[in-house]
Amino acid sequence: MEPTILTHNLQRRYRMGDETIHALRGVDLTVQRGEYVAIMGPSGSGKSTLMNMIGCLDTPDEGEYWLNGKLVSSMNDRELAHVRNKEVGFIFQTFNLLPRVDALHNVELPLIYAGMKRKERVARARQSLERVGLGERMSHRPSEMSGGQRQRVAVARALVTDPSILLADEPTGNLDSVTSRDIMTLFNALHASGHTIVVVTHEADVAKHAHRIITFRDGKVSEDVANKEPLN
Numbered sequence: 126m127e128p129t130i131l132t133h134n135l136q137r138r139y140r141m142g143d144e145t146i147h148a149l150r151g152v153d154l155t156v157q158r159g160e161y162v163a164i165m166g167p168s169g170s171g172k173s174t175l176m177n178m179i180g181c182l183d184t185p186d187e188g189e190y191w192l193n194g195k196l197v198s199s200m201n202d203r204e205l206a207h208v209r210n211k212e213v214g215f216i217f218q219t220f221n222l223l224p225r226v227d228a229l230h231n232v233e234l235p236l237i238y239a240g241m242k243r244k245e246r247v248a249r250a251r252q253s254l255e256r257v258g259l260g261e262r263m264s265h266r267p268s269e270m271s272g273g274q275r276q277r278v279a280v281a282r283a284l285v286t287d288p289s290i291l292l293a294d295e296p297t298g299n300l301d302s303v304t305s306r307d308i309m310t311l312f313n314a315l316h317a318s319g320h321t322i323v324v325v326t327h328e329a330d331v332a333k334h335a336h337r338i339i340t341f342r343d344g345k346v347s348e349d350v351a352n353k354e355p356l357n
Contacts (some may be wrong), residue, residue, distance in 0.1 A: 126131070126157065126158060126315070127158075127193070127194050128155045128156060128157050128158070128191075129156055129157060129160075129192065129193060129289055129290060129321050130154065130155065130156035130179060130190075130191070130192060130290065130321075130323075131154070131155050131156075131189075131190075131191040131192075132152055132154045132155075132188065132189065132190050132191070133153055133188055133189045133191075134152070134153065134187060134188035135149050135152040135153075135154075135175070135178060135185045135187075135188040135189075135190060136149050136150060136151055136152075136185055136186050136187040136188050137149040137174050137178070137183070137185050137186055138186050143273075145260050146314075147344050148171050148174040149171050149175060149178075149185070149344045149345075150171075150344035150345050151188070151345065152171070152175060152188070152341065152344075152346060153346075154175075154339070154343065155327070156290075156321065156323065156347065157321075158289075158321055159316075159319055159320075159321055160321055160322075160336065160337060161312075161316040161321075161322045161324075161334070161335045161336045161337070161355070162322070162323050162324070162335055162336075162337045162338075162339060163170055163324045163325075163326060163331065163332035163333075163334070163335035163337070163338045163339070163352075164176070164323065164324070164325045164339050164340075164341065165326060165327060165329075165332050165338060165339070165340045165341070166327075166340055166341030166342055166347075167327070167342070168212035168327075170235055170341040170342050170343065170344070171324065171341045171343070171344040171345070172325050172341045173294075175325075175341070176292065176294055176325045176342075178190055179242075179290070179292060180209065180213050180215060180292050181197055181200075181205045181208050181209045181212075181213060182209070184200075184205075185197055185198055192208065192212060192289065192290075193212065193289055193303045195208075196208045199320045206282050210235055210238055210239055210286065211286055211288070212288055212289045212290065213288050213289070213290055213292055214282075214283030214284055214285075214290065214291045214292065215287065215292055215293075215294075216279050216280055216283050216287035216291065216292070216293040216294070217279065217293075217294050217295075217296075218294055218296065218297075218299055219277045219299065220267070220275045220276060220278070220293035220299075220317065221279065222267045222268050222275060222278055222279065224265075224268060224281075225266070226266065226268065227263065227264045227265060227266050228254060228259060228263050228264070228265055228266075228267075228281075228289060229247070229250050229251065229254065229263040229264065229268070230250075230279055231267070231282055232250040232253055232254055232278065232281045232282045232285050233246050233247065233250045233280065233285075235282065235285055235286050236249060236285060236286065238249070238252065239286065249285055250281075251263065251299055252282040253282070253284045253285040254278070254281045256281065256284065256310060257277040257278075257280050257281045257284075258311075259274065259278065259281065260275060262274060270300055271304070272300050272301070272304055273300060273304035273307055273308060273311075274294065276297075276299075276300065276304075277308070277309050277311065280308075280315075281309060288327070289321060290321045290322070290323055291312075291315065291320055291321065291322045291323070292323050292325075293312070293322065293323070293324045293325065293326075294325050294327055295325065295327070295328075296308060296312070296324065296326075296331070296348060297309065297326075297328065297331055298328075301317055305330075305331070306314050309331060309334045309356070312324070312334060312357075313334060313356075313357060315357075316336075322335075330356075332352075333352065333355065333356045334355055334356045335352055335355060336351065336352050336355050337349070337350070337351055337352060338350055338352050
């Protein structure tokens with residue numbers, strides 16, 4: 126089976142004054158369809174840079190990134206924008222919701238950018254919100270919701286385009302411990318239904334839900350192990 130994510134010799138360098146920062150130093154990585162992967166590492170280890178590569182927010186200086194058999198690392202900005210909208214569902218620590226509109230409109234947004242007709246996109250947004258347990262909160266704005274509910278809206282928005290991968294960046298970073306467990310339980314259910322999930326986190330308790338834990342250090346993969354007893 127063709128992997129969902131395949132990278133070969135990914136390298137990324139940044140200039141900071143007179144200094145060159147090697148954020149990625151030849152990363153080879155394969156993620157199969159349906160895997161649940163956590164990426165960990167200290168600040169400056171390269172995990173956030175890798176997340177930007179996987180999410181098509183950045184391109185490597187050297188190496189290749191393949192997503193569903195397509196060479197993403199050679200795409201132009203327009204092509205990358207299309208892939209981001211169609212293939213990647215983003216879930217951020219800060220939710221990134223529009224404060225002035227309700228949950229339904231927030232979830233609709235990716236479909237508006239994709240040019241979908243209103244009737245179909247509203248139906249899909251409603252279905253996505255119901256899937257994350259917010260069927261009765263569709264008309265509420267973010268300010269009228271708890272942190273956990275806002276994150277569920279963000280998850281629904283990530284799901285609405287039926288993406289190849291769900292990419293979560295510190296998804297419980299702004300939540301209390303009880304709400305964090307609820308969100309990770311939702312992630313477990315999404316994985317069980319067949320979604321490919323990549324979570325970037327520094328929290329060991331979050332990573333323990335994944336079935337595979339990859340640790341970065343100094344721009345390289347320092348450890349890649351199966352989690353034989355993931356948290357449910």
